[in-house]
């Protein structure tokens with residue numbers, strides 16, 4: 001589970017509970033299993049609505065019922081006064097490598113980024129490998145090397161791991177799970193409840209590069225584009241932003257599966273406010289926009305692996321933007337929207353033609369096994 005959404009009573013857009021047996025008043029952290037779907041489908045791993053139903057309806061009530069903390073990209077722990085963050089993430093991307101990265105690099109950066117956007121400095125990672133018998137050693141070594149390089153670049157140590165092998169045909173070459181621990185940056189209170197009307201929404205760079213790169217790397221489309229995955233550690237940008245904005249930094253999230261739309265819908269729902277986006281301010285590369293138009297996808301639903309969203313107080317936005325732009329790789333960071341009272345719990349996009357539409361969370365799984 002990469003990002004375990006905040007515990008809330010699940011509700012649809014209508015404000016009505018999404019599945020039977022749930023009343024809007026039910027405490028979300030009760031031990032009642034509300035997930036009623038007969039089997040797991042691909043959409044349950046897509047990071048959108050179905051994932052949320054699974055996490056909130058099955059995992060949370062049984063595993064996290066005792067937790068009083070809201071669930072986010074990483075869990076917070078207080079060990080003898082030291083504030084730590086811990087997170088885990090599995091990688092099943094297909095193909096294993098693609099322009100700009102590979103499964104090994106994603107496995108490090110993904111976990112580093114979940115710690116970073118939780119307001120923690122990534123310190124150490126352990127990795128688990130599930131390998132299919134028959135996997136070429138060369139392919140495995142390339143991924144282990146990619147992990148070592150990514151860890152070095154991110155300034156995090158890989159301190160342990162585990163290996164399991166399954167029969168040929170029982171897995172698709174290799175899967176990697178990484179678990180990371182980080183130290184909380186001082187002076188931050190990141191929480192949907194800290195978000196206020198008038199706060200500004202920042203985005204670290206162009207959206208959709210990773211998802212569309214994977215799609216093109218599969219060769220199922222007769223499309224070519226000079227595009228690379230955006231996989232990278234966002235920690236340097238997060239650290240600069242945290243230092244510049246301090247307590248003016250209210251919330252962060254890395255918009256991976258489900259994209260910017262899903263992350264911001266989760267925020268809107270969790271803070272009970274409306275998130276307004278300006279389409280013309282959202283950086284999208286032409287080839288990503290073109291591929292999305294061709295496929296009927298919204299760039300806001302496409303996965304990113306090296307971007308993050310932040311909400312900052314209006315008085316901090318200037319220093320925040322300056323700080324982001326000064327970090328290598330942060331040059332394209334943009335102020336993309338703001339928080340208003342209405343539409344409560346939803347995301348509203350003002351299009352470049354001046355119209356507006358509600359942007360929903362990802363529904364279904366248009367691009368399976370993207371990370």
Ligand code: MG
Nearest residue numbers: 003073114254
């Ligand atoms: Mg995340």
